[in-house]
Amino acid sequence: MTYDRRRRALLKGLSLIPLVGCLPQEASPNPVPDSSPHPDLQLRRKIPSTGEPIPCLGLGTYRAFSRLDSEETTSALREVLTLFSKWGGRVIDTSPMYANAESVLGTLLPQAPSPESGWFLATKVWTNGQSAGESQMKSSSERIGASPLDLVQIHNLRDWKTHLPTLRRLKGEGKIRYIGLTTWGGHDHARMLEAMKSKDIDFIQVSYNIFNRKIEDQILPVAQELGLAVLANRPFEQGRLFSKVEGRDIPEWARSELKISSWAQFFLKFLLADERVTAVIPATSKPRHLVDNMRAGLGPLPDAELRTRMVSYLEQI
């Protein structure tokens, strides 16, 4: 049974609770003071190949969801997922490469309230060879507890020419819904450009942040031309962007024009302003960071002039 069906009964009960102020704060080791806005306020964009809308603020799981090694970690991650759903999030990205992240999701997702339209669960195939790839995808589906998987991406293009026919067949059999390709850190763009021109690709996932804008040159224009959805990974460069601005307040003009209250929102709104980006997938293990990040999906986005100003401001630091 899929998560969505398992959780529909739970949601029925939850829908009777007013959305504002309904967070389970007593259960939290790290209380979040904010109340949830209505999830419908969250920015959404359509997957070009089908027109299905998804929320633009997703959730990454690298390192953050690697393992459940204490009661405290379990409780914090459970709250991250609960808040993510309540703030209108659906898209969760994982991989068999991320230690136990798929199993952690499989354990915790049934305990979190399902979003109104269900979870959108993305994982990856990360191995060589047709039969190893197929059995890895089967294991991913079992570990996460989701069938069909919403999106399976070829992780860092590993053995992509072998996996693509398998993914097409699995999609035809209804075992996966979308096919994707990933790279990271601005690497491998030539191979990515070649692979993304193949038939039947729905998504690409690439690194994009305010300091690393390499995908603007070719990847984003080609993705737009081909009608591919784009997931932006490493929006904080694995947290390093926060070190670059350490000890500095966000500038007053950004605070007032973008209605933001943190550097995380500054970095995320910069990415969300590019309409070729379908969703960004910051990872966090902390409930208060989750809420901070989800706030970036609300309110005004910078126009081209303001984006240029955001870049110049950071270049002068």
Ligand SMILES: NC(=O)c1ccc[n+]([C@@H]2O[C@H](COP(=O)([O-])OP(=O)(O)OC[C@H]3O[C@@H](n4cnc5c(N)ncnc54)[C@H](OP(=O)(O)O)[C@@H]3O)[C@@H](O)[C@H]2O)c1
């Ligand atoms: N090749 C690929 O397919 C590929 C490559 C890279 C990434 N990805 C995907 O993209 C996701 C995101 O990339 P990433 O995890 O590498 O890095 P990231 O999202 O750029 O940064 C994550 C780091 O930022 C911190 N953080 C999150 N929100 C914060 C906030 N509001 N304030 C302060 N710190 C905050 C997190 O720490 P806390 O836990 O303490 O919040 C964590 O250390 C991955 O998890 C993965 O799903 C895919």
